[in-house]
Amino acid sequence: MSREKLRANGNMIEREVIHTNKVSKRIMDIAQDVCEFFVVFIKILLELFLRIFDKMMTKKLKDISGEIVLITGAGHGIGRELALHYTAFGSVVICVDINEKNNEETVKKAKRLMQTSVHAYTCDVSDREAVLKLAVKVESEVGRISVLVNNVGIMPTHPLEQHTAKEIKRVFDINVLSHFWALEAFLPHMKQQGRGHIICISSIAGIVGLTNLVPYCATKYAVRGMMEALHEELRDGPYKNLIKLTVVYPYMTNTGLCKRPKVKFPSMLGLLDPKEVARQIVLAHRSSVNEITIPSSLLHINNWCRLLPLRCGLLLKDYIDSGVESDL
Template sequence: MIEREIIHTTPASKRIFDVLQDIVQFVVVFVRIILELFVSLVQTFLPKHQKDVSGETILITGTGHGIGRELALHYASLGSTVVCVDIDEKNNQQTVQKAKRLNLGNVHGFSCDVSKRDEVMALADRVKAEVGPISVLVNNVGIMPTHPILQQSAEEIQRVFDVNVFSQFWTIQAFLGHMQEKNRGHIISLSSIAGLVGIANLVPYCATKFAVRGLMESLHAEIREGPHKNLIKTTTIFPYMTNTGLCKHPKVKFPSILGLLDPKQVARRIVEAHRSDVMEVTIPSCLLYINNWTRLLPDHCGLMLKDYIDSGVESDLI
């Protein structure tokens, strides 16, 4: 009789213990979150520490013009070894020459169509042989056809995914091993404000930029669970419309507040985010908070705010 009582009561006591254990773990997590919020609040009022990047070998895609070119110049000015990659060999060489004239860091140029996996894998071997393993990868390259979805050709949609999304898969697969060899590294990928908010005339582009966000978030989770946790960092950048030529017909209601950004300003903020080990940042930074808080509101509230801001792009077929 006593043995039967023990058999029946043991599962119940174990369930109670498991529940109590879950409650304790939740309280611990809750307290840690509160402490982290307090630390983050304090840090907003303190000068931000930025790590030295002068010893880094930094590979940047899409350096032929725009943000990519400005990134190459900025990193070279900090003494980094910069590897410039673009399909446009002529413009890429101009970037290399401008960066070399700074006389502060070694600069190398390579031509590659990063949308093609075989070319990226061959590039990785060349860079490793001629420059050495890289420690920082900046996935900057992107294209942006701008017209309604029914006027987007199959070839355009395929190409925008090849360049904006699949190129990032290929470069990560090609160069993550370099970082694992060094036992440190940083992967920086450019998404877009269009990777947080859907915008008319940019359906395929928005889809690719949302995909980049998912890629980077899951990559960060995978790295955290591996042997290089805290040694290989990730940063996702969400810039507002930038004056690089991609936005052919921008629509801006408040140009003094939300006008097109200067590529130099964007590059500077990207480098700051990298050096501060920030995981996600919008440019301007306030847009991330506005988006996150708006998502908590009913759908119509978000749409009303979006209509009020009324920024985006007109069709480039007009």
């Protein structure tokens, strides 16, 4: 046999060996992927059973006495009620608001419950430098916080074309960027202690788009995404299970933000009482719940509607017919 034929045969055998190796590797990769998926599937089933079992059992609530809790937007509404609830549970409460008079009123009410555990700080939380300075001051005067409640928010309610550029920027500065500045300032407090809890108040407008609330909805969806992404970062790092996160989506609440609410079924979906909303938020904190709507049924209704064709969800939304009228 000539040298050329031997070389050709050798090349052919080499190609067949390479092809065989590639096929074998591909089969092994597929088998490994199938095995890994099977393991994940079993873990998902076990998690479902655990969650069902957990729902059936009486859950022990976390003791929050002695926690140092900082609440933004504590001068009125949900923020004020949260300050009162946390004070009643024996937490050290730090009330932060841009309105000094309203904030001091909250502190007065809280001190009737607990004389020495409530503190007031005036701060524009949309100002990054002001928030960073606040963190230094709080640490030196009160201590490192262990619970951060990002509650502050504003809600102009009119059609998108009637929002000014300044107004839209202000909504994002307060409703979104203030959360980032608070995290930048106070998340290190929790990491230094190796524990903590971050609670962000989004809105039902953070899971459902609504008329006259385009910028507001965008900010509340942003809060939802921020918290989900932050949860992933903490879950993959050294603070897994040490720093908890809870995002809350309240329905329309009687705080003054909803100037012209539209409610078709007031007996079922009327404006919520801020006291009840605050109670549910503290309960979610003590239960270490990741996310909750108030009322809780709205989250399940939304999740199921998202599985249906878009038109089905719109038909249900039209039937409920709740939202806000223009405030102009």
